[in-house]
Amino acid sequence: MERRRLKLYLLLGALVIGAFLPLLPVTNLYLLTVLILMLIFVIYASAWNLLAYSGQGSLGHAAFFGLGGYASSMIALNSGLSPCITIFAGAAFSAFVGLLIGLTCVRLKEWFLAMVTFGFAIIIQTVIVSMLASITGGWDGYAVPKLISSDIHHYLLWEYYFIFIITIITILAIRLILKSRIGLALAAIRENELEARAAGIDPVQFKLLAFTISAFIAGIAGGLEIHHFGYITPEIFGVELSFWPIIYSITGGLGTLAGPVIGTVAVSILWDGLNIFGLTYERYIIIGILLILTIIYLPRGLVSLGERFEEKREGVRDFR
Amino acid sequence: MDLNPDVFIQILFWGLYAGCIYILLATGLNLIFGVMKIVNFAHGEFLMIGAYITLLFLALTGFNPYVLLLASMPMVIGIGIMVERLCFRPILGTGKLNEIFVSLGLIYIFQNGVALIWTDEWKTIPSPFVDITVSIGSLKLPLDYLIIIILTVGILAGLHIFLRKTSLGRAIRATSQNRKAAMLMGINVERMDMLSFGIGTGLAAGAGTLWAVSGQVFNPYMGSIPAIKTFAIVILGGLGSIPGAIVGGLLLGITENIATFTLGGAWKDAISFILLIVVLIIRPTGIFGEAGE
Numbered sequence: 042m043e044r045r046r047l048k049l050y051l052l053l054g055a056l057v058i059g060a061f062l063p064l065l066p067v068t069n070l071y072l073l074t075v076l077i078l079m080l081i082f083v084i085y086a087s088a089w090n091l092l093a094y095s096g097q098g099s100l101g102h103a104a105f106f107g108l109g110g111y112a113s114s115m116i117a118l119n120s121g122l123s124p125c126i127t128i129f130a131g132a133a134f135s136a137f138v139g140l141l142i143g144l145t146c147v148r149l150k151e152w153f154l155a156m157v158t159f160g161f162a163i164i165i166q167t168v169i170v171s172m173l174a175s176i177t178g179g180w181d182g183y184a185v186p187k188l189i190s191s192d193i194h195h196y197l198l199w200e201y202y203f204i205f206i207i208t209i210i211t212i213l214a215i216r217l218i219l220k221s222r223i224g225l226a227l228a229a230i231r232e233n234e235l236e237a238r239a240a241g242i243d244p245v246q247f248k249l250l251a252f253t254i255s256a257f258i259a260g261i262a263g264g265l266e267i268h269h270f271g272y273i274t275p276e277i278f279g280v281e282l283s284f285w286p287i288i289y290s291i292t293g294g295l296g297t298l299a300g301p302v303i304g305t306v307a308v309s310i311l312w313d314g315l316n317i318f319g320l321t322y323e324r325y326i327i328i329g330i331l332l333i334l335t336i337i338y339l340p341r342g343l344v345s346l347g348e349r350f351e352e353k354r355e356g357v358r359d360f361r
Numbered sequence: 362m363d364l365n366p367d368v369f370i371q372i373l374f375w376g377l378y379a380g381c382i383y384i385l386l387a388t389g390l391n392l393i394f395g396v397m398k399i400v401n402f403a404h405g406e407f408l409m410i411g412a413y414i415t416l417l418f419l420a421l422t423g424f425n426p427y428v429l430l431l432a433s434m435p436m437v438i439g440i441g442i443m444v445e446r447l448c449f450r451p452i453l454g455t456g457k458l459n460e461i462f463v464s465l466g467l468i469y470i471f472q473n474g475v476a477l478i479w480t481d482e483w484k485t486i487p488s489p490f491v492d493i494t495v496s497i498g499s500l501k502l503p504l505d506y507l508i509i510i511i512l513t514v515g516i517l518a519g520l521h522i523f524l525r526k527t528s529l530g531r532a533i534r535a536t537s538q539n540r541k542a543a544m545l546m547g548i549n550v551e552r553m554d555m556l557s558f559g560i561g562t563g564l565a566a567g568a569g570t571l572w573a574v575s576g577q578v579f580n581p582y583m584g585s586i587p588a589i590k591t592f593a594i595v596i597l598g599g600l601g602s603i604p605g606a607i608v609g610g611l612l613l614g615i616t617e618n619i620a621t622f623t624l625g626g627a628w629k630d631a632i633s634f635i636l637l638i639v640v641l642i643i644r645p646t647g648i649f650g651e652a653g654e
Contacts, residue, residue: 156400325472340455
């Protein structure tokens with residue numbers, strides 16, 4: 042009971058900080074941009090983590106992130122609709138491709154799945170820069186409308202709150218999924234696919250569902266990012282954007298709801314902190330070393346730190 | 362463009378050369394998988410490091426770059442052994458996803474470590490034989506490609522003899538066949554892990570040296586495309602199967618070059634992925650792979 046209350050307080054605290062941080066006098070435009078990107082990556086990492094929850098580790102989630110961005114911006118440019126609406130259409134397209142990719146991947150286990158998803162991001166990038174170059178502008182990309190028109194006063198602040206609300210809705214939706222029968226089925230498939238099948242769960246169906254939902258949410262994150270920057274290039278399909286959600290989720294805690302959130306915040310702060318010291322290549326090396334150390338010494342991520350601390354305290358009490 | 366026999370043999374030859382690089386990479390990956398049952402996603406990075414070590418020693422000694430295989434391969438074997446001991450051994454058996462994620466960390470470390478030392482500009486290694494071609498009938502074959510094919514055959518023959526005839530090689534094969542039984546026979550399986558990871562990465566480094574010397578430009582981030590192609594080969598030939606790696610590598614090298622010639626250069630990289638997807642849809646365990654559970 043006590044622990045539940047503590048969790049509630051922590052959650053409320055995070056919400057209050059999230060809601061009021063941009064209004065503080067210390068928050069300048071740079072910090073606001075950092076916060077916006079942080080929220081976008083919370084959404085993106087949560088999407089990846091949902092797929093990992095079903096035991097499927099994707100190494101090419103940038104495919105969905107980028108497709109969401111490309112589809113949303115294309116629709117926005119051609120129809121004149123506000124990006125606030127088109128991001129969902131873009132995400133739907135991303136989900137559709139996710140379903141197709143899922144169909145080829147769903148029978149594959151760990152290694153093969155990782156290799157194929159890794160390849161798919163590159164394939165889509167290749168297609169966009171070569172075959173679709175006339176529409177997509179090849180490697181140069183094209184300008185896209187801003188999420189909130191920059192004519193509006195304090196547009197960045199509005200953008201922040203818009204993304205903040207989407208982040209909350211996303212996390213609530215994922216929580217709902219994980220607590221439902223779908224979440225149970227996904228966990229069962231992750232732990233033992235054979236037993237899950239014996240219990241009457243169709244692994245293919247649920248894995249496809251996880252793939253589609255994950256692609257949808259990643260597509261939303263991709264749309265938000267490119268409409269925030271006002272520009273899109275095929276770099277969005279790069280290896281780095283596939284790796285970030287993995288690094289965030291592992292640091293925070295794989296397969297937990299809070300993991301991607303905590304991981305994104307912690308790693309982003311570290312990342313931007315190192316930026317201040319003027320480190321470029323070194324930052325990646327530090328992140329790489331931290332990732333390996335986390336996997337070896339803290340396999341359940343930062344969220345398990347609290348539990349460890351508690352176990353220690355209880356252990357002392359028992360001893361007494 | 363018509364595909365007369367001469368042109369066809371020429372393309373076949375180019376494919377053979379490209380296939381050799383892929384074979385070395387895929388053999389290394391399969392050797393590691395056979396013994397440790399892990400897929401090293403940072404495999405392409407060892408190819409890249411091999412190329413850079415060759416560059417370093419070329420500047421230091423000025424030897425013929427082909428001789429520098431003797432520097433790049435042993436050095437990367439050493440690096441590979443350290444990587445296995447420090448990064449992979451602590452997490453062996455804790456779940457396959459962990460092993461994948463550790464290699465992601467390695468990709469970051471290696472790419473940016475190399476970029477820190479040599480910057481991320483494109484580099485080349487000039488071959489001393491760049492203008493020499495060997496004429497057989499109406500065919501003109503670049504000497505570099507011939508040397509690479511001969512060296513690859515030599516390296517593979519050496520590996521074959523090592524695995525078949527020496528007691529250490531037998532121990533590695535025993536470990537890959539049945540880890541527990543090997544342990545009961547008094548084989549130090551952890552040492553075999555280290556050794557096979559080292560040899561596997563060393564083969565990748567050899568591929569890197571040959572790749573760089575044959576006129577390819579390279580930068581710290583170039584490892585991922587060859588790595589993906591290697592995955593395609595490994596899936597094509599079956600994970601853990603060295604004969605599969607050889608057949609798959611040749612198949613990809615030749616298909617790629619035929620596709621470039623008939624469909625155009627943009628398809629060169631795409632063809633391996635298309636091949637990969639088709640194989641996965643038809644037979645997810647690969648052509649030579651064992652059937653799954």
